[in-house]
Amino acid sequence: MSLRGRLIVTRPAFRLDLTLEVAPGEVVALLGPNGAGKTTALRALAGLTAMSEGQISLDGQPLHVLAAEQRPIGMVFQDYLLFPHLSALDNVAFGPRCQGVAKAEARRTAAALLERVGLAGHAAAKPRQLSGGQAQRVALARALAVRPRLLLLDEPLAALDAHTRLEIRSELRRHLADFDGVTVLVTHDPLDAMVLADRLIVIEHGAIVQQGAPGEVARRPRTDYVARLVGLNLYRGVADGTGVKVGELLLHSSEHLDGAAFVAFPPAAVALYRTRPDGSPRNLWRARIDGIERHGDNVRVHLDGPIAAFADITPAAVADLDLTPGQQIWASVKATETHAYPA
Numbered sequence: 449m450s451l452r453g454r455l456i457v458t459r460p461a462f463r464l465d466l467t468l469e470v471a472p473g474e475v476v477a478l479l480g481p482n483g484a485g486k487t488t489a490l491r492a493l494a495g496l497t498a499m500s501e502g503q504i505s506l507d508g509q510p511l512h513v514l515a516a517e518q519r520p521i522g523m524v525f526q527d528y529l530l531f532p533h534l535s536a537l538d539n540v541a542f543g544p545r546c547q548g549v550a551k552a553e554a555r556r557t558a559a560a561l562l563e564r565v566g567l568a569g570h571a572a573a574k575p576r577q578l579s580g581g582q583a584q585r586v587a588l589a590r591a592l593a594v595r596p597r598l599l600l601l602d603e604p605l606a607a608l609d610a611h612t613r614l615e616i617r618s619e620l621r622r623h624l625a626d627f628d629g630v631t632v633l634v635t636h637d638p639l640d641a642m643v644l645a646d647r648l649i650v651i652e653h654g655a656i657v658q659q660g661a662p663g664e665v666a667r668r669p670r671t672d673y674v675a676r677l678v679g680l681n682l683y684r685g686v687a688d689g690t691g692v693k694v695g696e697l698l699l700h701s702s703e704h705l706d707g708a709a710f711v712a713f714p715p716a717a718v719a720l721y722r723t724r725p726d727g728s729p730r731n732l733w734r735a736r737i738d739g740i741e742r743h744g745d746n747v748r749v750h751l752d753g754p755i756a757a758f759a760d761i762t763p764a765a766v767a768d769l770d771l772t773p774g775q776q777i778w779a780s781v782k783a784t785e786t787h788a789y790p791a
């Protein structure tokens with residue numbers, strides 16, 4: 449079961465144009481900032497948003513010619529959209545019933561699916577009697593009940609609190625691993641994407657800007673959005689074999705490259721000094737402190753200068769260095785903590 453297609457949706461102030469190819473059993477996450485077009489892409493796959501041009505095929509059969517209700521898809525929405533007046537069992541049985549399955553058989557299928565998601569004991573409960581995590585499980589069971597060949601998940605964990613989210617994320621991962629059709633999920637959350645997906649497709653302004661295995665995307669971001677998402681300082685420059693020239697600054701790394709290159713390093717790899725350090729580390733520059741904010745247990749210092757960078761240091765280091773906004777400081781990062789790759 450494979451999905452292929454070119455999705456084009458044109459609106460007055462927005463154009464989505466994506467070429468997608470997803471293998472059987474593969475889980476792909478569409479990731480991107482607000483308004484990038486993730487939901488539009490998902491809705492176009494579902495037949496809920498009309499495409500202006502393009503075509504989609506599933507297992508070699510055209511999908512875009514089918515009305516939404518005829519498409520062999522299962523969908524989980526962010527707020528689940530369970531029918532409030534139906535029990536969990538009847539919510540799950542609803543899809544098979546619509547497909548013409550006899551009532552008793554539809555309910556048997558639904559009961560088996562509820563058991564699979566760990567809710568056998570809640571079959572009679574109405575949606576309002578379920579917790580967020582339970583409602584999410586019912587929504588997944590309902591999506592699977594129609595034996596879909598394409599599973600579409602729109603921010604499937606967004607409505608859950610942090611603790612439940614952790615639990616449901618790993619459960620969902622197991623269910624997706626058992627599903628042999630194509631899964632496309634939309635998320636804002638890099639962790640959901642990293643844990644759930646085999647491949648990330650990053651969308652910005654309606655177009656794919658980067659795609660690849662989660663680890664690869666995290667190690668080698670290609671846009672500022674991806675770099676921020678995975679918490680790296682990222683620059684584009686020109687490599688000359690010994691380092692990457694970014695503006696006036698030459699940044700050394702352990703890789704030897706030539707030509708257009710990206711160079712990235714984590715904020716925690718940046719060390720700050722009041723006076724020029726001895727034994728000059730290879731990457732050293734004079735920076736101005738542009739801002740200081742809490743960042744988890746650490747402090748994130750915003751640096752301006754030949755390059756804009758974030759440095760994560762401990763609160764004790766902030767006190768020792770007596771840092772204040774506007775102050776000039778030395779910043780360094782070891783070549784071994786700097787990663788360069790072709791642009």
Ligand SMILES: Nc1ncnc2c1ncn2[C@@H]1O[C@H](COP(=O)(O)OP(=O)(O)OP(=O)(O)O)[C@@H](O)[C@H]1O
Pocket residue numbers: 459461462480481482483484485486487488489636
């Ligand atoms: N029904 C609509 N009518 C007109 N414009 C729309 C409609 N839905 C979305 N848009 C616009 O289309 C663009 C893409 O929106 P979309 O919801 O697909 O983005 P998204 O990546 O899913 O964003 P978010 O993460 O905020 O949900 C945005 O500019 C949005 O304002």
